[in-house]
Amino acid sequence: MIKTDEVTLTNFQWPTGYYNDGIEMGLGVSDKLDFGYLVSEVPASAAGTYTTNKFQAAPTKLTKNTINQDHQLQAVVMNSACANSCTGKQGEQNALTEQKLMSEKLGIDLNLVGVASTGLIGAQLPMDKVTAGIEKLSPHHDDNVTKAVMTTDKKPKQACVQIKMGGKTVTITGFAKGSGMIHPKMATMLGFVTTDAGIDGELLQQTLSQNVDTTFNQITVDGDTSTNDMVVVMANGMAGAPKLASTDDADFSIFQAGLHLVLQELAKQIAADGEGATKLVECNVEGAFSDLEGQEVAKAIVGSNLVKAAIFGQDPNWGRIISTIGMTNAHVDIEHVDIEVNGIKMVEDSLGLPFDQQAASDSMGANKVVIDVNLHVGSASGQAWGCDLTYNYVKINASYHT
């Protein structure tokens, strides 16, 4: 696990050399910002991770191909309300047109522009509105782009870290949209991280992929992977710190710790704001055979509908937790599993302990429930984050379309 002790979160601000905009173009039915862009004043090193869903949406494919050319990006244009997914050749053409219009507006190379969409699957982008939207965008330093990508999100997800690299202050700032269809396998929903650190593009890609595995890929809201999931990082070097070229560089570990914390914080905010959620559920697994198995068990627990519903109902029903552990492929010593919920020990050596049911239930009324599991088979660990399963999750997803 990455040590993030040396870095702390700070108030939202953009790194040097980035501007954004978020506007309302009426792409969806609701009265909200739905179109925006994020721009670096100079070309930035860029990296991305993308959905593993076979039906990858047109914008996701295009941005992946664009970034993979030379790991550079200067701008991303993005919208909510329409995912431009399962839209065939027309959808691919629309994503290309959007990319082209944005590159012309900014006067930059086509392959410095990424595109991102989220929302309903199967509908085509209304290109007249997209065209008008691109014309209307103008440079701002507020946080409206973080609101423009929201769908059923109740609030924008933002995280900011500042670190020192070579005596310079470097800022790493991320935002994301989440809510439903969240059970990433490789990448996830829409996440964007900007930094004024300088770092080689390939190294940035490698660092992002590793850190997404233990952050964004360890959250689940409903077990479903979207066709549009994507996390993009841009690093424009404008803080003036020495450019990172290798994991051996003096400042690499502090940069990685900062990036990890931003990704983890965004991941937790997405889980806490899962569709219909009333609380964040965090699971820490110790004593695992390997970190991968620790992560598998942690994610299975926060992903179980029965565990999630019990947490919504403040029901300290640990049988559902141990049953979920038994469903995984991880090594388990079936006679020596320990379980704590919010610090209350409920299971020792796989047997229920007497505990104050009412006190346990009351503690589960908080907006965060922490489940600690010890598998007692090794010394590895894993973490995952999710949310409770509520009436509102069902309500939101029973009527999203109409």
Add this chain to the structure above:
Amino acid sequence: MIKTDEVTLTNFQWPTGYYNDGIEMGLGVSDKLDFGYLVSEVPASAAGTYTTNKFQAAPTKLTKNTINQDHQLQAVVMNSACANSCTGKQGEQNALTEQKLMSEKLGIDLNLVGVASTGLIGAQLPMDKVTAGIEKLSPHHDDNVTKAVMTTDKKPKQACVQIKMGGKTVTITGFAKGSGMIHPKMATMLGFVTTDAGIDGELLQQTLSQNVDTTFNQITVDGDTSTNDMVVVMANGMAGAPKLASTDDADFSIFQAGLHLVLQELAKQIAADGEGATKLVECNVEGAFSDLEGQEVAKAIVGSNLVKAAIFGQDPNWGRIISTIGMTNAHVDIEHVDIEVNGIKMVEDSLGLPFDQQAASDSMGANKVVIDVNLHVGSASGQAWGCDLTYNYVKINASYHT
């Protein structure tokens, strides 16, 4: 797939030579039958399939070991309200005591008695009530045992088929309890099938395992596998038909068709009566690379929370279906997937078709929703059954414990 065209369901009745009882012993809080037995007048060939959960409950382990000795059984004693799971050595001792008391009452060998429990994980069986219950049980030919195993089930699951074997009428009768924690991997919840056919025990085991794979193992309510899942078949030969000894026997295929239909019917009843469910969801996948992949895709679709919530809301949001297909490991021709819901074609060649949204929504108000998918990569197929995700699922599972 097994052809079941030659066999049809008939009204509930026990095969020759079986009796049962179901009584109320106050094992749980609710005012319902919670204890019972099922007995054959003579030792029967027996077979079982059992949960793959690592935390296998004491009664499940004991019954598995008992049946595996020589594939014979004469009686099963069963209870709801308490699962006797994660109960350690005490739980194992209690299951053994229950088995012993039942064998003494019936004057039969210990290893002719199976035990089955379902309900809350972690609580010990109240052995005073179990002892009194065993004393109180008496032979009946009603269907009370099918009610005694119910937990949150709204109604008992029963299925009966009659076939001709060697000129004799053979009856195959099954019952099951389901509702929540239903996502079997090998076996599932509690299911019992009795028949007066004669069949070799090992052959019965082989036939059961094969047919459970395409019936009980193809239903899902919430993705969770119980610690107590078990399907047991007893065949006492009392119909007087020739005893089956090989799959080459003349009547083997009709017996298998009958068994398959009973298992499939019970599986569908369990799915339709999933916790909080308002409707049965059936998914038929054609054009799959293999039957296994067809089954995987079908089960993924009926298991998706987003699909299930959309069906509850009568929302013809096919994007969630195609997205779920893309999440599986099955071979998919991503440009040529077709999807129909209740006979209304919504997707052709992976693109949305215009269709009457209101008519589609109205049709989804029925108590059965059928999703037909063609993957166009091969000629194999698969089926799965599930239910919608409703407010009541959350309600039931948020407050089951207390």
